[in-house]
Amino acid sequence: DSGVTQTPKHLITATGQRVTLRCSPRSGDLSVYWYQQSLDQGLQFLIQYYNGEERAKGNILERFSAQQFPDLHSELNLSSLELGDSALYFCASSFFGHTGELFFGEGSRLTVL
């Protein structure tokens, strides 16, 4: 058990809909990262938050947004969903940044029909 909790584990929805993925980081970790893993693209970094503030942005679409709350949990909002958004979405946390050990959640599998 990594200590990182992601919900929901599985989500099936239709094109055009909006979903929210939730992540609770390991106790004491200040950084939260979101990654997307699709079959054809592999793992891709989406966005990083550190202690409530956006720290780095990767290949995150404008239809996607995220935030980190004062209790350090984070949410990834995906809107106007398309078939190609179907993927595994991972959250990870660390105490510092990417130069520290990363702890991954079990992922949220999103299927867009």
Place this chain on the structure above:
Amino acid sequence: KNEVEQSPQNLTAQEGEFITINCSYSVGISALHWLQQHPGGGIVSLFMLSSGKKKHGRLIATINIQEKHSSLHITASHPRDSAVYICAVLGSGNTPLVFGKGTRLSVIA
């Protein structure tokens, strides 16, 4: 842009064999991660390296900064080592992690 190449893409080994997975990258980095992804999808961080060598149980990770190359070795492989192994590199500054496409390892009893 930092490109990360892993080899081999797929690897099948007999139980007990010594296994090596390679990772090469194109620009200078500040850290390199080795990750393990099990068939169920979960990801576990195995190592984070910025120089030298690290060992944990039957796993050994090495990095050569000058040659821009890292290797992950598994000694006395076991079927439970079957997984996808992913290399990810962190460039200098506040650049995000860039991932390799992974090496799928199957260890047969």
